[in-house]
Amino acid sequence: MITTATPATEAPILEARGLRKSYGVLDVLKGLDLSLAPGEIVALIGPSGSGKSTFIRCLNRMEEPTGGVVKFRERQVADTFRDQGERIGIGTLRRHVGMVFQHFNLFPHKTVLQNVTEGPMIVCKRSRKEAEELALDLLGQVGLAEKQAAYPNHLSGGQKQRVAIARALAMEPDVLLLDEVTSALDPELVGEVLEVIRKLADKGMTMAIVTHEMAFAAEVSSRVLFLDGGVIAETGTPNDVILNPQNPRLQGFVARFKG
Amino acid sequence: MTYNWDFQSVWQYYDLFLWGLWISVVYTFGSVFFGIIIGFVTCAARLSQWRVLNGIARIYQEIFRCTPLLVQLLWFYYAFPLLVGGSIDNRVAALLTLSLYVGAFYAEIFRGGIVSIDKGQREAAAAIGMSPQQAMTRIILPQALKRMLPSFINQSVIQFKNTSLVSVISVADLAYMAAVVNGQTYRPLESYTVMAGLYILMLLPITQAADWIERRLRVSD
Ligand SMILES: Nc1ncnc2c1ncn2[C@@H]1O[C@H](COP(=O)(O)OP(=O)(O)OP(=O)(O)O)[C@@H](O)[C@H]1O
C-alpha cells in the first residue's frame, strides 16, 4: 500500500534544514534537508557509511549536529534538555519523537511490561495503573501481551524488537524514527517486525525509516531519500527512486539489495 | 621433633583476641563506609567532563593504588604530621589511610561497573525522554551495581585483611593483640595460629556468600 503523499502546504511536524555533522575532519553530513509532514513516511536508503544513522540520530539529538537546524512543530531545538523560551528542549523533543534501535536496547533488568511503562511513569509522570493499561494495550498490538512478565533475555530478537517498538509508542510520539530495526534479526524474524511497522503505517504514524529492505521501503513509504556520501543524492516517490532509478549509482545500489 | 601444643595458655587471653578482632571489624567497617563515600565522589569526578576534576581524581587514585598500604600508614603517621605541624592520633591516621586506600580501589570498581554498561542503554533511556540523571539512577546504576558487587565484596574482604597492618602504628587490632599474647606466653605458634584462625572464621562465610551471590547474578543475567 502506498500512502498518498501529503500536500506540501501542511506544516511539517519535524524538519531539518542544512543539517551538518562532522567528526573532526570527517564531514559525515554535508547539509541535509528533510521535512516530515503529518502521516508521512520517509524511507532513507543508501550505502553503508553514507550517514543514514547519523542523520536520523541528529533528528532527536542523539547526536549533536555541527550545523543547521532541526525544528519540531516550527520550534527550533534548543541545546539544553529543558525548553528555552521559544526553543524546544531536547527532553521535550524526545518525548514527541520516538526512536527504535537496530540492537533493541531493551532494559535487561526490567520485565517486558516495565520496559514499556518506564517512559510513561518516569518521564510523563502517569500513574502506574494508567501506564500499565496503556502498555498492555500496546503489547497486545505488537502481539506480545502474554510476554508481559518475561525478561528481555528470554525473548527472541523479533520479540525484543516488537517490545522496543511498544516502548517507543508508549510515549505516544508524534514521529517515530527507526534505524535499521530489522538488520540484527535472523531472516525468519524480519517479517513479524515489518508487519508491526506496516500496521503503524496504516494507522497514519509519521515515520522516518532507515532500512535496507528495499521492497518494504517501496511498499510503506511515501517518499524515499537516497543518501550517498553525506548528501541526499536522490529523492522522490518509491516508484522513481527504488523501482525505476535513473541515477547510475542509485541503480547499482538498488540492484544489489533487490536480490 | 614433636611439638607440645598448648592452646590453653594462649586462649586464657581470649578477651584480648576478641577485643582485637572487634577493633579489626570496626576499622574495616569504618574504612569501607568512608571508602564508599570517597570512591563515589572520585568516580563521579572521573566520569565528569571537567578535565581538572578528572585529573585530580586520577592523581589521587594512582598515588594510593601504586604505593603499598604499609608505606601509606607510615607516611600518614610519621611524615604527614611534620608536613602540617603537630601530631596525629594513630587511630585517626589508621582510619584515614585505610579509607583513602580502599576509596581509590572502590572508585575504579564503581567506574568500571558504570562504563561496562552498553551505551545503547543510555541511548534507549534518552530516547524516551529521560534526563541524564534519570537514566543514571533508573537504568545504568541498577545494572552497574549488580556487575560491580562481586568486585566490591572482594575488595572489602581484602580490606579486612589489610587492617592487620595498622598494628605497625600501634592500633590494637587482632594482629597487634596476637603479638601481645605472644609476648605474654612466648607461644608464637599458638598465638599466631589462633589469630589466623579468627581471620578465616570471619572471612570464610563472606567469601562463600560472595560466590553464591555471583552465581545467582550470573543466572539472572
Ligand atoms: N562517533 C563517530 N566518530 C567518528 N566517526 C563516526 C562516528 N559515528 C559515525 N562515524 C562515521 O560517519 C560515517 C557515517 O556513519 P553512519 O553510521 O551514519 O552511516 P550509515 O549510513 O548509518 O551506515 P550503515 O548502513 O553501515 O549503518 C561513517 O563513515 C562512520 O565511520
Ligand SMILES: [Mg+2]
Ligand atoms: Mg547505520
